[in-house]
């Protein structure tokens with residue numbers, strides 16, 4: 001059996017896969033099992049932030065694997081300590097909690113928010129308001145947090161205590177706030193929802209409403225964080241100060257990690273045995289993340305992300321077949337005529353690894369992608385669009 005046949009036989013069919021078995025990669029180029037080369041503007045859904053097999057990153061994780069690969073959370077280790085220090089220093093937030101995925105980081109934020117409210121106000125003030133069209137993960141609780149009916153199926157009963165307001169509608173947020181609400185959780189750019197960039201007035205309005213009633217503001221930066229939008233975190237475009245920030249995808253540079261950061265007000269909410277995970281804070285993963293953060297937090301690196309994004313947007317808008325582009329940094333949604341998923345499959349066949357978000361094509365290229373590689377990506381996209389649109 002080949003890879004595809006084995007996958008079909010032995011792996012649960014929770015994903016519709018493209019017809020490609022990826023074998024290796026370097027920078028923004030990926031290679032399949034037959035050695036065919038692809039330009040990858042998906043970077044594993046924004047995970048391979050420095051591209052495939054960045055030399056410094058490989059050295060960092062290899063060195064750590066040769067030193068100690070895992071210590072339990074009952075012991076100290078320099079890698080997570082250093083990473084937490086960097087993340088707190090760079091954001092002005094106060095403490096980190098480590099996990100292994102975006103959903104887990106959000107679970108942690110939800111637990112911290114509810115415990116803060118329980119400690120301070122007692123039982124019953126536990127509702128978390130999220131936005132319609134949001135995406136916060138696949139665990140039973142983060143599915144509840146996700147404000148899309150299609151996700152609220154099959155797996156009943158879902159976790160109680162979530163309400164949903166319309167994005168960019170401050171009145172709807174106000175109408176949903178009552179004495180039971182302890183937190184509001186938002187993505188400032190809804191990634192899975194179709195690269196929907198929230199209005200500045202809306203996000204600032206939500207922050208104001210939260211502050212007035214000691215309601216915690218949780219920003220889900222799982223997709224938008226770690227330089228993706230041209231700032232270290234996307235909320236930094238909005239001039240707000242969240243109480244909790246979650247991150248995951250791009251942070252490990254390709255290894256699984258999720259982090260929940262909290263501000264000073266919350267830094268003593270969690271105590272021993274209120275939360276934990278066996279694999280969280282893994283030294284090899286944190287060594288990779290330390291390398292990624294050192295690279296990406298550089299001002300010039302972040303400015304280059306925005307410059308590349310602007311360059312890409314201009315080239316995309318010059319294509320007749322492109323109707324519009326939603327973009328912040330290198331987080332890009334592309335509106336086309338016709339079915340985006342079908343077009344994505346055709347792009348892949350033509351050598352461009354691209355994904356979709358709702359009805360849009362979506363690009364989340366490695367942040368290190370070069371102008372030549374972006375040119376190559378747009379050329380393949382253009383060719384594919386021309387072949388398939390009348």
Ligand SMILES: *Cc1c(COP(=O)(O)O)cnc(C)c1O
Nearest residue numbers: 101102103135136137191222223
């Ligand atoms: C991907 C994503 C998640 C879930 O992350 P996992 O690592 O898949 O659990 C949560 N929130 C947002 C905004 C995401 O894009």
